Amino acid sequence: MTIRETTGESRLRALCELAEQVRELMDATTLTDVPEAELTAVTATLTEATERLRASARAAPQPFEFAPDGSLRHLGNAVTGAANPHALPLAVERDGAAVRADVRFRPLHEGPPGSVHGGISAMILDHLLGQAAAAAGFAGMTASLTVRYLKPVPYGAALLATAEHTRAEGRKSWAEGRISTQDGTTLVEATGLFITPAAWPARPPTPPEG
Numbered sequence: 001m002t003i004r005e006t007t008g009e010s011r012l013r014a015l016c017e018l019a020e021q022v023r024e025l026m027d028a029t030t031l032t033d034v035p036e037a038e039l040t041a042v043t044a045t046l047t048e049a050t051e052r053l054r055a056s057a058r059a060a061p062q063p064f065e066f067a068p069d070g071s072l073r074h075l076g077n078a079v080t081g082a083a084n085p086h087a088l089p090l091a092v093e094r095d096g097a098a099v100r101a102d103v104r105f106r107p108l109h110e111g112p113p114g115s116v117h118g119g120i121s122a123m124i125l126d127h128l129l130g131q132a133a134a135a136a137g138f139a140g141m142t143a144s145l146t147v148r149y150l151k152p153v154p155y156g157a158a159l160l161a162t163a164e165h166t167r168a169e170g171r172k173s174w175a176e177g178r179i180s181t182q183d184g185t186t187l188v189e190a191t192g193l194f195i196t197p198a199a200w201p202a203r204p205p206t207p208p209e210g
């Protein structure tokens with residue numbers, strides 16, 4: 001993993017604004033009902049915009065880096081990265097020894113008619129469980145993830161995702177988490193095993209906040 005000092009905050013802000021506009025575009029594309037001629041015209045506009053962006057390109061998304069406030073961020077991440085249009089982006093917060101994030105899925109995430117695709121819920125939980133393990137000092141790669149789908153996950157509604165690290169044995173650690181409604185009804189729950197690759201530098205566990 002390469003971690004570099006950040007330069008060009010203004011440019012990064014512009015990149016995040018572009019990514020947010022692309023999210024709006026994806027939402028609009030998912031729901032549009034304009035006439036076919038308009039679809040064709042917009043496609044031509046977007047083809048031109050895509051070529052303009054490709055005029056100068058990096059080999060990989062934005063990497064892990066230190067923000068000006070000293071925090072570690074990953075703007076290219078598919079779940080949390082503000083510069084990645086694929087990301088919600090999920091804003092994960094420490095909550096004592098656990099982590100939490102407000103989640104609002106979009107029609108773009110549809111799986112079964114009217115509800116969120118199970119793979120999308122799994123992706124969110126994978127990341128959140130991984131951050132719970134990392135917050136406890138056991139950052140690692142997902143080795144296994146078990147997801148139990150209890151109720152359909154709606155899009156458009158304010159939901160809550162939470163996770164906590166549960167135990168560790170050497171390089172292996174476990175976390176569990178869930179996506180719930182605001183009134184506390186669990187919709188999806190997951191457990192995961194995270195393994196710190198032997199090549200990663202060891203670091204002492206981070207004490208819980210608060």
Ligand SMILES: CCCCCCCCCCCC(=O)SCCNC(=O)CCNC(=O)[C@H](O)C(C)(C)COP(=O)(O)OP(=O)(O)OC[C@H]1O[C@@H](n2cnc3c(N)ncnc32)[C@H](O)[C@@H]1OP(=O)(O)O
Binds near residue numbers: 128143193197
């Ligand atoms: C910094 C900010 C961060 C910020 C936090 C960011 C959070 C991000 C969260 C998202 C994480 C992802 O999506 S990660 C992307 C998805 N995951 C991956 O791509 C992982 C691909 N797999 C791998 O790279 C590798 O298989 C690893 C690293 C998982 C394990 O390889 P390894 O380290 O060589 O493992 P190895 O020595 O063989 O085994 C170590 C021990 O683990 C056990 N073990 C190994 N694999 C498995 C397995 N799949 N299921 C069960 N157990 C397993 C072995 O039996 C052994 O147990 P024993 O004999 O010791 O008992």
